[in-house]
Amino acid sequence: MARFVRNLEEKTPVLVNAAVTYLKPRLATFWYYAKEELVPPTPAEIPTAIQSLKKIINSAKTGSFKQLTVK
Numbered sequence: 001m002a003r004f005v006r007n008l009e010e011k012t013p014v015l016v017n018a019a020v021t022y023l024k025p026r027l028a029t030f031w032y033y034a035k036e037e038l039v040p041p042t043p044a045e046i047p048t049a050i051q052s053l054k055k056i057i058n059s060a061k062t063g064s065f066k067q068l069t070v071k
Contacts, residue, residue: 041049059065 056065059067
């Protein structure tokens with residue numbers, strides 16, 4: 001048991017450093033895109049979003065969604 005604890009103590013910093021080295025650039029990329037893409041809508045964009053949602057619901061009711069364009 002003592003050998004297990006000693007091995008764990010020796011390997012933990014190495015594993016943590018490897019994880020940090022691996023994740024640092026990936027988290028930087030994620031954060032870059034998260035700041036741009038995950039911003040909540042501004043109050044000026046809300047009416048436009050509501051109108052778009054109404055159009056989508058109406059097209060689903062009438063079956064005209066097959067001609068709906070996707071941006």
